Amino acid sequence: MSQGIDLQDSFIQLLVQLGLPTGVAKALWLPLPMTLMLIGATVSIFVTVWLERKISAAAQQRIGPEYAGPLGTLQAAADGVKLLFKEDIVPAQADTILFTVGPAIVVIPVFFSLLIVPFGQNMVITDLGIGIFLWVAMSSITPIGLLMSGYSSNNKYSLLGGLRAAAQSISYEIPLALSVLAIVMMSNSLSTIDIVQQQSGYGILGWNIWRQPVGFLIFWISALAECERLPFDLPEAEEELVAGYQTEYTGMKFGLFYVGSYVNLVLSALIFSILYLGGWEFPVSVDWLASLLGISDTTPWLQVVTASIGIMMTVVKAYLLVFLAVLLRWTVPRVRIDQLLDLGWKFLLPVSLVNLLVTAGLKIAFPIAFGG
Amino acid sequence: MLNFLKQVGDYARESVQAAKYIGQGLSVTFDHMKRRPITVQYPYEKLILSERYRGRIHFEFDKCIACEVCVRVCPINLPVVDWAFDKSSKKKTLRHYSIDFGVCIFCGNCVEYCPTNCLSMTEEYELAAYDRHELNYDNVAMGRLPYKVTQDPMVTPLRELAYLPKGVMDPHELPAGSRRAGKLPQEILAENQPKHGNADQN
Numbered sequence: 001m002s003q004g005i006d007l008q009d010s011f012i013q014l015l016v017q018l019g020l021p022t023g024v025a026k027a028l029w030l031p032l033p034m035t036l037m038l039i040g041a042t043v044s045i046f047v048t049v050w051l052e053r054k055i056s057a058a059a060q061q062r063i064g065p066e067y068a069g070p071l072g073t074l075q076a077a078a079d080g081v082k083l084l085f086k087e088d089i090v091p092a093q094a095d096t097i098l099f100t101v102g103p104a105i106v107v108i109p110v111f112f113s114l115l116i117v118p119f120g121q122n123m124v125i126t127d128l129g130i131g132i133f134l135w136v137a138m139s140s141i142t143p144i145g146l147l148m149s150g151y152s153s154n155n156k157y158s159l160l161g162g163l164r165a166a167a168q169s170i171s172y173e174i175p176l177a178l179s180v181l182a183i184v185m186m187s188n189s190l191s192t193i194d195i196v197q198q199q200s201g202y203g204i205l206g207w208n209i210w211r212q213p214v215g216f217l218i219f220w221i222s223a224l225a226e227c228e229r230l231p232f233d234l235p236e237a238e239e240e241l242v243a244g245y246q247t248e249y250t251g252m253k254f255g256l257f258y259v260g261s262y263v264n265l266v267l268s269a270l271i272f273s274i275l276y277l278g279g280w281e282f283p284v285s286v287d288w289l290a291s292l293l294g295i296s297d298t299t300p301w302l303q304v305v306t307a308s309i310g311i312m313m314t315v316v317k318a319y320l321l322v323f324l325a326v327l328l329r330w331t332v333p334r335v336r337i338d339q340l341l342d343l344g345w346k347f348l349l350p351v352s353l354v355n356l357l358v359t360a361g362l363k364i365a366f367p368i369a370f371g372g
Numbered sequence: 373m374l375n376f377l378k379q380v381g382d383y384a385r386e387s388v389q390a391a392k393y394i395g396q397g398l399s400v401t402f403d404h405m406k407r408r409p410i411t412v413q414y415p416y417e418k419l420i421l422s423e424r425y426r427g428r429i430h431f432e433f434d435k436c437i438a439c440e441v442c443v444r445v446c447p448i449n450l451p452v453v454d455w456a457f458d459k460s461s462k463k464k465t466l467r468h469y470s471i472d473f474g475v476c477i478f479c480g481n482c483v484e485y486c487p488t489n490c491l492s493m494t495e496e497y498e499l500a501a502y503d504r505h506e507l508n509y510d511n512v513a514m515g516r517l518p519y520k521v522t523q524d525p526m527v528t529p530l531r532e533l534a535y536l537p538k539g540v541m542d543p544h545e546l547p548a549g550s551r552r553a554g555k556l557p558q559e560i561l562a563e564n565q566p567k568h569g570n571a572d573q574n
Binding site for chain 1: 387394397398400401402404405407408409410411543
């Protein structure tokens with residue numbers, strides 16, 4: 001297995017050669033990938049908003065945004081500027097502190113989870129030992145923020161929305177974690193890097209989607225519920241609850257919810273592509289192609305090509321999933337709250353438990369195919 | 373035990389069926405993405421309304437005999453007919469006539485029952501105003517005719533989809549970037565213009 005391009009190592013070596021101590025060089029490197037990731041996440045909001053509006057328009061035989069920038073690409077910027085300049089209102093009877101802290105608690109864990117999203121062999125902010133469970137843990141913080149903002153708004157719609165968000169997140173977290181656990185069991189590691197590594201080598205045939213045909217469905221349904229996307233957007237169902245926990249919010253506090261929901265969608269799509277679609281792997285194994293053409297693993301230009309293909313593949317897979325989510329939004333009607341809880345507790349939970357057991361059995365029976 | 377297995381089987385079959393239906397639904401929405409848009413870019417493009425469109429009511433002052441039939445057939449007795457009896461000619465003379473279009477539901481009963489046809493429906497639907505009392509039209513305002521979309525140089529008139537011949541609406545197997553279904557009025561006029569060579573023979 002090739003090590004691929006390692007920018008961190010090269011950067012630190014370069015600075016050490018210039019006469020800096022290793023510690024300083026490392027400290028200088030640290031902010032770089034973080035800033036890059038933050039910029040990437042911000043750009044991904046623009047892309048996702050544009051995609052959502054254009055795909056929604058196409059599914060309804062409309063044109064969508066056209067006038068703000070070329071093909072309406074700057075529509076999200078226009079929306080953002082509008083939100084920035086809006087008056088920031090805190091309702092008279094609301095709890096000011098909780099009302100202000102709520103949106104921040106919703107957004108921060110989402111951005112924090114981007115720590116563990118790898119775009120290549122060494123292209124990840126940090127390869128944590130607990131890896132994927134950082135994401136599972138972080139996504140449990142979000143409903144606290146939602147409940148907080150719903151409760152502090154002092155509005156019955158907001159409170160109901162917040163309670164629904166909490167109930168939904170709690171009931172879908174368990175099948176989500178169980179389907180992740182099945183993957184973890186096959187890869188013998190929680191690290192996202194190892195999970196992708198374990199899928200590599202056989203191109204598209206090695207991806208976890210073939211080994212976890214039930215797991216990926218459970219994961220996708222639960223991920224949609226975690227992102228509060230239609231058909232599971234009932235915490236903010238406008239026909240029943242005005243806008244749920246967002247009812248009393250304006251200006252940039254509302255903007256934070258908006259940003260959080262879109263980054264969360266992209267994050268879920270990225271995690272899905274890492275867990276089930278082989279992360280940065282090309283449908284045909286690049287290593288295999290290189291060895292077929294007789295090119296060495298350590299050739300610099302090959303490493304650059306592999307790295308860029310890796311980033312591209314991760315993003316392409318994630319955006320294909322975003323496309324699917326948008327298409328599902330206009331296909332599937334919203335479920336009722338009792339149907340939602342039924343689906344979570346009585347269907348997804350037992351099925352994901354069975355899936356976990358079957359995976360464990362297969363792992364013992366066929367250790368070659370299921371990561372013994 | 374067997375009963376339990378049967379239940380599991382039934383449940384599984386239902387789940388598969390549900391998944392199948394969601395797949396069918398997805399294929400429908402996906403198919404819509406390949407169709408051309410039906411958008412009318414409103415202030416720049418407007419629909420040519422049907423001939424039976426019920427828009428703002430037009431009133432001809434000189435035809436009115438102040439019989440007040442319009443008031444009686446109106447669901448809420450909305451038209452205000454201000455008349456005075458002229459003793460010399462022994463006839464009613466109309467002084468003012470008004471309808472508040474902020475309250476009117478455009479049902480057209482008054483137009484239907486008017487014995488002298490002094491009321492009629494126009495194609496005007498852009499009745500936005502800053503004050504709802506501005507919508508209380510008097511006989512002068514009701515006597516104005518709206519601008520026709522086909523004659524407005526700022527507007528591209530488009531035909532309503534229901535008025536198109538069969539097959540023109542077909543959304544499938546079109547080249548990419550096809551425009552909204554239906555020809556523009558000027559294109560139809562250009563087609564109907566007799567060609568120079570043929571004009572003499574007919």
